[in-house]
Amino acid sequence: MDALDIGIIIIATAAAVLFKVILFKRIRHWMDQDLIKGLANNDSTKHQFLLKEHQRLLDNKTPRKELHDRLTLAAQNYSAEQ
Secondary structure (H helix, E strand, O other): OHHEEEEEEEHHHHHHHHHHHHHHHHHHHHHHHHHHHHHHHHHHHHHHHHHHHHHHHHHHHOOHHHHHHHHHHHHHHHHOOO
């Protein structure tokens, strides 16, 4: 193998890894948005509240495992805040 072959392999591998990371992040974002829409039940104010809560949880670096439970809890406690 010459240097060109090795360079092509390295570039192709790097592109594949980058694509996988980007796709994984997009899928997680879609899952979070779907969860928020489901918890909001077509209530636009509750949807906005959950979006802000989601952003707050991300800013606080909440572990991914706890994100679903905390959003669900926030949705349940939303009616008490009104």
